[in-house]
Amino acid sequence: MDLDILKVKSLSKAFGKLQAVDRVSFTVQPGVVKSVIGPNGAGKTTLFNLITGYLRADTGEITFKGMNITNLPPHELNRKGLARSFQIVNIFPRFTVFENVQAAVISRMGKSSSIVTSAKNVGREEAFQILDRVGLSEQAGYIAGTLSHGDQRIMEIAIALGGRPELLLLDEPTAGMAPEETYATVALIKRLVSEFGLSILVVEHDMDVVFSISETIVVLHQGGMLAQGKPEEVRQNEMVQRVYLGEEITREKGQ
Ligand SMILES: Nc1ncnc2c1ncn2[C@@H]1O[C@H](COP(=O)(O)OP(=O)(O)OP(=O)(O)O)[C@@H](O)[C@H]1O
Ligand SMILES: [Mg+2]
Known part of the structure; x- marks a missing residue:
């Protein structure tokens, strides 16, 4: 039996010479939140567009509830139980x-x-x-x-x-929110999982949010997978610290 609700296998997408998503593989287990993080331009939204049928993959395979859904159009994916929100309202x-x-x-x-x-x-x-x-x-x-x-x-x-939906993809759900709105959104995401059994894949820049909601995290960098694992593993990963969290620190310092 297939225990993963979503399986992404070696997914790739190029825009001309730019490899926006480069052989990305991960799974989402039912009833948990998985986060996709990475610096601006890492390929997070492109990855979502591939999974939700807004872009066609060059190579790779996407499996949802055991069905091959690679390159199915958005409305068909919706009917099968996969929904998304967008980075822009x-x-x-x-x-x-x-x-x-x-x-x-x-x-x-x-x-x-x-x-x-x-x-x-x-x-x-x-x-x-x-x-x-x-x-x-x-x-x-x-x-x-x-x-x-x-x-x-x-x-x-x-x-x-x-x-x-059974699987919900949220692209930066707290972007532009005031702190109390962010707090309410985090509570909502947690409730959708705990009370309604949804599985959620979320792109998020706010590290406090990421670490508070995620069962596991995938880190993208320049289209490729830099790391994945439990929040603590990702936090301690040296490459992640160098590439991603380093940038956060730079941003916080206003540099
Ligand atoms: N339709 C497109 N045509 C050409 N290039 C694109 C297209 N969409 C995205 N890109 C490029 O692909 C790369 C990945 O973009 P993407 O939007 O997936 O990044 P992201 O990780 O979501 O970034 P952000 O954190 O800023 O939202 C970027 O270099 C972007 O400029
Ligand atoms: Mg994006």
Whole structure:
């Protein structure tokens, strides 16, 4: 039996001469958070785009729940239980928060949604449940574009949950958030795993967040895998310290 929910095997993608993702291999086990870290331009978003069908891989294989999903389009992956959020907020800004989530639920239901329910009510209960789960019930009637940046990012997670995913990929979920929003997002990620059994693959720059949520970490550098392992192993890895954490220190010093 296959115990990994996701398996990435020797995945590569080049843009012209630039090897953006270079023979990357790792697995994600069910019900845990795995983080992908690495300096700017390391290939993290490209890796996500490959896994979620937004880019075609040059070589390599991606297996989800034992199925070969390499190069399947995003909507098919969604149907199979794989969802993502984007590094840049990606919502319908003129619709309400509720409508954004309801649209995601309806999209998942597809043709199976009941023809006896009026369109306005389709997915209503589930959309409200999701908003409750992520802590956005009170903002349900707000126009999405008027929410704070942090709440828009949370709403993006709510939209992804509308697809009832088993595996969720989050690209920098706390980017641009105030500290209390970051804290709430970390709590939400932990809850999605512990209460709802989701598996989560996350790209994150905030090291406090990474070390607090991750079961394991993959470190990318110039497209390749620099290291992977438990947070403590990664923290103590000399190459990681030199290449990645060194850069963090430089950034913190404002150099
Ligand atoms: N569509 C594209 N066409 C050409 N080059 C690209 C494309 N997308 C990404 N790249 C390049 O590939 C490399 C990896 O980019 P990617 O966005 O995956 O990095 P990242 O690790 O997500 O960085 P960041 O931390 O800044 O988000 C970069 O050098 C980038 O400029
Ligand atoms: Mg990126």
